[in-house]
Amino acid sequence: MTAPPHLGPAATSLATAPERTGAGLHARRLRRRKMVRGVLLAAFAAFFGIPLLALVEFSTRERGAGGGRTLEAWKAIPQYPGLPEAIVASLQLAALTSVGALFLLVPTMVWVRLRLPRLSRLVEFLCLLPLTIPAIVLVVGWAPLYLWINYFTPRTYQSTPLVLTFAYVVLVLPYAYRTLDSGLSAIDVRTLSEAARSLGASWATVLLRVIAPNLGPAILNAALLSVALVLGEFTVASLLNYVNVQVAMNAIGQAEARVAVAVAAGALMSVFLLLFLLSFVGRGPRRVRSTR
Amino acid sequence: MTSSRATGSRLSWIGAVPFLGYVALFLLLPTSLVVVQSFADAQNRPTLANVRFLAEPYVVSAFGNSIALSAVSAVIGAVLGAVLAWVVATGHPDGTLRRIATAVCGVLAQFGGVTLAFAFIATVGTQGLLTLLLQDLGLDLAGPWLYRLPGLVLVYSYFQIPLMVLVFLPALDGVRPQWREAVETLGGSTWQYLRHVAVPLLTPAFLGALLLLFANAFAAYATAAALISQGGVIVPLQIRTALTSEVLLGRENVGKALALGMVLVVAVAMYLYARVQARGARWLR
């Protein structure tokens, strides 16, 4: 048996050639890969970093062509007509939405796991549905609904953006559902609740004193995610003619670009902060499990 | 015993009523309103006028623009996102790069709307940071392109690439190093490994992600609305016009027909996505 066909004379001569100096093939391949990765990483970091940098840069520019730095635009935020109200409205909406979504989802999901497992596919489908229906389509459907809501709202509360909560709960449904679902999967809901029930606890006690504490990180996670989503929401509010921070920001953009950009940078920073907090919350329980 | 359990299960349905009621009222009702009223006039009489409106040239062109924009931004996002996902996947599995990259991508994939529009105006707008910097070098970036379709493609990449990373990373993680080593010991080159193993294996996941990115871009509204304050280049902006401008007689439900059109396009994309995804999941477990 001679050398197989693919190992022709070339290969043989390569093999018998004097040893080349330097590290081996794999070391060279690794070095090359490391370099390519470094270059790519830098390019992506620039693409994602520069616009954020520009946001901050733009908001601290001095008026005119001086090129100096000032916090003028940032300081103007609390005084700008309508802006503080819009910020407060967005914060209230964020709180209401996360609480609303949790109250709607947690009892239902626990109940379905315990007593109605047949319904779990339906609940999942319904919760994930808003992912497949564009928000702008939902707005079109919500428009007539909100005419009715407006009609029944007492005159003093008319045009309060807080009614957006109803729509926002739907928008955050998929995200809240996913976090809660993974949280619930990690604990044995059935055993926990049966144990508590056998000790004489009521369903409310089970939910509040037994399940909720065990679900803590997941609930916090879902709440933070909802807050982040609501703070950045523009589509629904603007098309239903309510003013939240994003709508106000967009309107200011035409007149006072630097203030608007300052608000945008501020909102972005708070959302970033929230989501980074979230990434630590998410790791908490996992670490506990791995040490067990 | 059995009878009490039966009663229990009948009663236990009550526990799901609040959720089902809420979802019916605020999710299913609005969605069905869109579908039903697309075929109704202002007096709720059945008509095909709204749907026929979809055939008007400027609506057709808006759909064409939307689809083109979504397709181009999906392809760019998918290709660049796959590259970034590769950079992340070839790093240490528990390393800092991976942790930071997934966290940042999680944030950026959700990032959009007015803030994103502002960020790009502040970067490549007339007074943007990069525009001014390049001006000093004699390059002119400024121009209306940012407020047209090419601008949207660029801006959409900002959330499409991170979304691709999130979706594609698990697929890349499913590629086992043994496959590459097996190809090597069987006499194959890197190129042959890519051509015969890596690419065919990752194609379903890639196509799936591409469809997801397409749907994502197609549904996006806020960024475009903030960049383009008037007109209806793409379908979501047409819907804005239909919702906010003076309602013409006989066109009350035109917005719903546009929305229905969007739902259909997204539904097709999502259906294909589910089909493709199921195939790839079997390979890359």
Place this chain on the structure above:
Amino acid sequence: MTTSTTPASAGTRAGAEVRLESLRRSYGAVPALDGLDLVLHPGELVALLGPSGCGKTTALRLVAGLEDADSGRVVVGGRDVTRLPASRRDMGMVFQAYSLFPHMTSLENVAFGLRLRGQAARERHRRAGEVLELVGLSAQADRYPHQMSGGQQQRVALARALAIQPTVLLLDEPLSALDAKVRAQLRDEIRRVQLEVGITTLFVTHDQEEALAVADRVGVMNSGRLEQVGSPTDVYHRPATPFVAEFVGLSNKLPATVADGSAEVLGVRLPLVDPRAEPGAALAVVRPESVGLTPAEGDGPLVGTVVATSFLGAVSRVRVDLGPVGTVLAQLPTAEAGRFAPGARARIGLRPEPVVVVRPHE
């Protein structure tokens, strides 16, 4: 070559000699392989045996070309391949698990190496079919990996490695992901195929039973070094180092006194494997099958209480508590072991087989 591709004719070829010459490899400051010398004779199956992290897998990967050696050479059939990439070393490799391409059928997997060599579809499928037949999987030719059991997948992997008619076959713990019964079956299957093809084979495993069962010679490795290379019988009965004695096979460690070229263990004089052992106190490594049991009454240094019996099929193992000396494990035919239920008294007997001694502090 293209005409002589039937398994039978493949069996007529003599395998190549493989030499590993002072191979070294370290990861950072940690040496994984600390100067390995090993010669595989043509057509021979050598098993590298050792605990995890002993460097056996590193050795295999250096031979395959999947990693670079820091120094040393790999010579196959007189040709130095150290600097050749894996793709040009002409070696068939079977990995631990999950190495089949999931998007290809068994047949396509097996034919893949031939496809890389540009062989026409018909020719390569014919050849792949023959190799599949060799491993007994003709019926599964059109199955995808996820439709097959772990054992079947590993057979396909073996067929894939053999289809390219490599000069060397490398097996990297090919059975470790399988359950016990399949493992024993496939182990014998691998040996049968290897003998039929006559290919020089390096088999890496942490399972001593596996190594002893299939190999012509076994190399026992420990922390990057080869402790002993020899026939399975040699390694088992005449371990060269204390590590080999302890790692290969179950063993009792009994207090002993070395003097005059023999060891006195529990009052019995036993010959030494290595007569040059230093005189003085030591521990003798005694195999369970060298320990006999007889029913006993009363007391004595060799009498103890049975604490446990484990049934292993034809043989059983009985653990006897000897008090201050500790417990001793004896292996005897199951028919005899019935007399030694837990709680029974038994007298230990030591067969006069050569023993290895270890210094007590080791």
